[in-house]
Amino acid sequence: MATAAQAQVVQSGFETWTGNLPDGWFGSKSNIAQSAVAQVTTDVHGGTYAVQLSNGTPHKRFTSQPVAVAAGTVYNINFWVRGSGQVRTGLYDGRTDAFGYAPYNSYTTASATWTEVNQSVAAAVDAADAEFIFSVISTGAPDHIVIDDVTITQGGSIPDASIYDIQFTTIPNGDSPLNGQTVNTGGIVTASYVDAYYIQSGSDAWRGVYVFDNFSLPAVGDSVTLTATVSEFNNVTELTGITNFSVVSSGNAVPAALNITTVEANAERGAARRRRALPTAGCHRSHRARRFLQRHARPA
Ligand SMILES: [Ca+2]
Numbered sequence: 417m418a419t420a421a422q423a424q425v426v427q428s429g430f431e432t433w434t435g436n437l438p439d440g441w442f443g444s445k446s447n448i449a450q451s452a453v454a455q456v457t458t459d460v461h462g463g464t465y466a467v468q469l470s471n472g473t474p475h476k477r478f479t480s481q482p483v484a485v486a487a488g489t490v491y492n493i494n495f496w497v498r499g500s501g502q503v504r505t506g507l508y509d510g511r512t513d514a515f516g517y518a519p520y521n522s523y524t525t526a527s528a529t530w531t532e533v534n535q536s537v538a539a540a541v542d543a544a545d546a547e548f549i550f551s552v553i554s555t556g557a558p559d560h561i562v563i564d565d566v567t568i569t570q571g572g573s574i575p576d577a578s579i580y581d582i583q584f585t586t587i588p589n590g591d592s593p594l595n596g597q598t599v600n601t602g603g604i605v606t607a608s609y610v611d612a613y614y615i616q617s618g619s620d621a622w623r624g625v626y627v628f629d630n631f632s633l634p635a636v637g638d639s640v641t642l643t644a645t646v647s648e649f650n651n652v653t654e655l656t657g658i659t660n661f662s663v664v665s666s667g668n669a670v671p672a673a674l675n676i677t678t679v680e681a682n683a684e685r686g687a688a689r690r691r692r693a694l695p696t697a698g699c700h701r702s703h704r705a706r707r708f709l710q711r712h713a714r715p716a
Pocket of ligand 1: 429430431462464465565
């Protein structure tokens, strides 16, 4: 994956501190208490120091000082973690939706031994004052979350992926092979709601996907393109963090509706290619159930 042109954006071993904070961190988007950021001097991953973050719930942000990011560019975040609690990474780039934040990556649960974590996040806009984020939750004494040796590099452009690329999986739990990644994709809108829609490209299995989007209101039959992060929620692959939404054309023929849950798609595969096309009403019920689950189960 590494290329000669790969640019390093952030490199920090938390080796220099000013007052009680590590240099290059605690940017303006940090909302963790300054008193919850501490210098660690024993069992560090490299050098002399590491940083400790303490927090209960809800999650709190510990961010980098402002750095420049470019629209449509993927950034790879590599770091080491130990302790007790959960940590994930993210990005503030000032995008017009989601209060300026990219969708967060999944939480990693820390253990007593140092573990390397690789996550990636894509910038939606050019920004001179972006901040990379460590988000921590449910940390436990005495170690809480300890982080060391952070490297953030420019990883290239956001890749194109068809809905089939997003949906087709051989992973036993049914997760998308692109889970957590940001991609450019598109399709024909087959159902549209206030805060979501379905897009499809073709009518066989793996050709439809649910798009969670509070800002765009496409009509059924619109051909749309967008940039999105692939995520898994209750065994359904969905697209979140939509940017670059565009309607290419309208009034297109709508492909036959699909039931696109991964579990059922897997069951279909096992059932000798028996396809189940759901009427729109079925999609609608499914949509309402999803909204309920997301409102009640999605972490803040
Ligand atoms: Ca260090």
